Amino acid sequence: MTLVEKLFYVLIVLALVIINGCSIEGEATTVTIDSIDAEEVLTLDSDADVFQYEGVVYKANIDWVEELSLTKDVQIGEIKTKNDANTEFKDEMSNKLPVGAKIFSTKERGDILIVESDGTIKKYLAIVEG
Numbered sequence: 001m002t003l004v005e006k007l008f009y010v011l012i013v014l015a016l017v018i019i020n021g022c023s024i025e026g027e028a029t030t031v032t033i034d035s036i037d038a039e040e041v042l043t044l045d046s047d048a049d050v051f052q053y054e055g056v057v058y059k060a061n062i063d064w065v066e067e068l069s070l071t072k073d074v075q076i077g078e079i080k081t082k083n084d085a086n087t088e089f090k091d092e093m094s095n096k097l098p099v100g101a102k103i104f105s106t107k108e109r110g111d112i113l114i115v116e117s118d119g120t121i122k123k124y125l126a127i128v129e130g
Contacts, residue, residue: 036129039087042095051094051115051124053077053103058113058124065125070106072114072121077103079115097122 038057041050049060053076079101080092094101101117111126 036127037087038089038095041127042087049096049122050089050127051079051097051103052089052091053113054091057089057127059127060115060122060124062123062125065112065123068108068112068123070108070112070114070123072116073105073107075102076105076113079103079117 036057038050038052041048041057041059045059050057052058077092079094079097079099081090082095082097082099083089083093084095089095092103097115098117101115104114104116106112106114111128113124113126115122115124
């Protein structure tokens with residue numbers, strides 16, 4: 001058997017192994033990340049500064065987030081109601097921010113929003129569980 005014939009057979013065997021390996025069905029693993037609600041966040045930290053936007057709770061005063069250099073992008077919403085009496089939150093509701101505070105996306109990260117109110121800028125991280 002010549003070298004070319006040996007290489008040909010090796011390539012055929014290799015192709016069969018690859019094709020067979022690709023057709024083996026395994027169990028798929030699905031990982032989901034769900035947001036937690038304001039009640040859970042406030043249970044863990046009763047003094048937390050939070051608001052809800054599009055079903056996600058965002059929290060301020062997180063040290064590593066404060067250290068980030070972020071650029072304010074477009075305004076995506078504003079605080080419409082304030083709720084400091086209970087933990088039932090709806091979108092655009094805050095427990096500490098005043099009504100009318102403007103919510104902005106950031107150019108660098110999708111999980112951090114910037115809120116501007118009375119000349120003050122705060123960074124809020126999306127609180128999720130996975």
